[in-house]
Amino acid sequence: MPNHCAELFSNYFPFWNKLTDIQKEKLCNSITFVKYNKGQNVHGSSGECTGVIFLKTGIVRAYLLSEEGKEVTLYRLYTGDVCMLSAACAIQNITFDVFIDAEEDCEAYIIKSDAFSALMSESLEVENFALRITTMRFSEVIWAMQQILFMSFDKRLAVFLIDELAKSDGDIVKMTQEQIAKYVGSAREVVSRMLKYFAFEGIVEVSRGGVKVIDKKHLKEIAF
């Protein structure tokens, strides 16, 4: 068993110490190291059960995709997060599929679904871990749902721009209106209209490269 495997699991998977040596060995033999480029699909497009993803570095976005190609962002995962929904096949009560894309270049470890599934059936602790992570995502999805269904659109867009600025530490959100629309779960035309209004109010400047926030104070007033 490679040392870095024991280190990874003992740091991030609380069930590690409850496993037998054989289980530890099996688990370590089932993980692979992968890299994803920014924008690459991590899970969903192949229709296969990718496995449990441990995100070593980077950011991924989980979303629903309609038959017509409409996307709704459910949540994002960051360095150190574990993704269970990419192993939905291993969890009995999960009957839906999400898509997951890399939003930055990512490094990750993947635990194969069948190995994880076998371990879950042997150990209540492993199942408990998987279900707890899933329940955490449930809370994030409800939050996203409340944003989409209850928040007026000016507020939603303002919150989105402020969140994006906080990540990049600058004053420009470098995204096309098409991309923004995908992330806030709306149509490009609706985003375009609202950005024009924000620009008219002197809150933002819209250019080809993205959206520059000029009056952050005003934007925050709309958001909160």
Add this chain to the structure above:
Amino acid sequence: MPNHCAELFSNYFPFWNKLTDIQKEKLCNSITFVKYNKGQNVHGSSGECTGVIFLKTGIVRAYLLSEEGKEVTLYRLYTGDVCMLSAACAIQNITFDVFIDAEEDCEAYIIKSDAFSALMSESLEVENFALRITTMRFSEVIWAMQQILFMSFDKRLAVFLIDELAKSDGDIVKMTQEQIAKYVGSAREVVSRMLKYFAFEGIVEVSRGGVKVIDKKHLKEIAF
């Protein structure tokens, strides 16, 4: 310990046989029998943690409620179902609140949150049971989300009317347009407009008492 308590738990709560006699006794002492009238709020409006609800008879509806009073239906529970989100305070990773109303007259058993919470911390079997139920609701919520966000409104309304007919075994959906709007997560005006269109197409007849479906075949074509 009353006999009907052991019977209830051994039939519906798979962890029952893993409990000690003391735990069984405590659990049985913590349940109360309640009745709700059709339309009554079961959970949410008081802001308190009601507890785990076992629905003996009837139907309840779980929904999100916005500050402006907008409702979005998440799922329904029927006879024999267990509701965990009414004991959200007992589950660490649940950070949201739902509202639950009785849609029919209901009879239920309620397990007090603190008793259930204590049991969860003693037994992984109990905690995993709670989390499995929660994960099942997660799947139902994602389904509802897909209906609301992805389905065109004519399709959504058609699916709703067909579902309601299937429950009542007749050809009339006895609801006001206001009620239908709440259930499909839309505005009354939008429902009214679409029903007028359905009526114009000879699919339904709208009266004060509800919506009578005349051309079920056509309605199904819209729905599927």
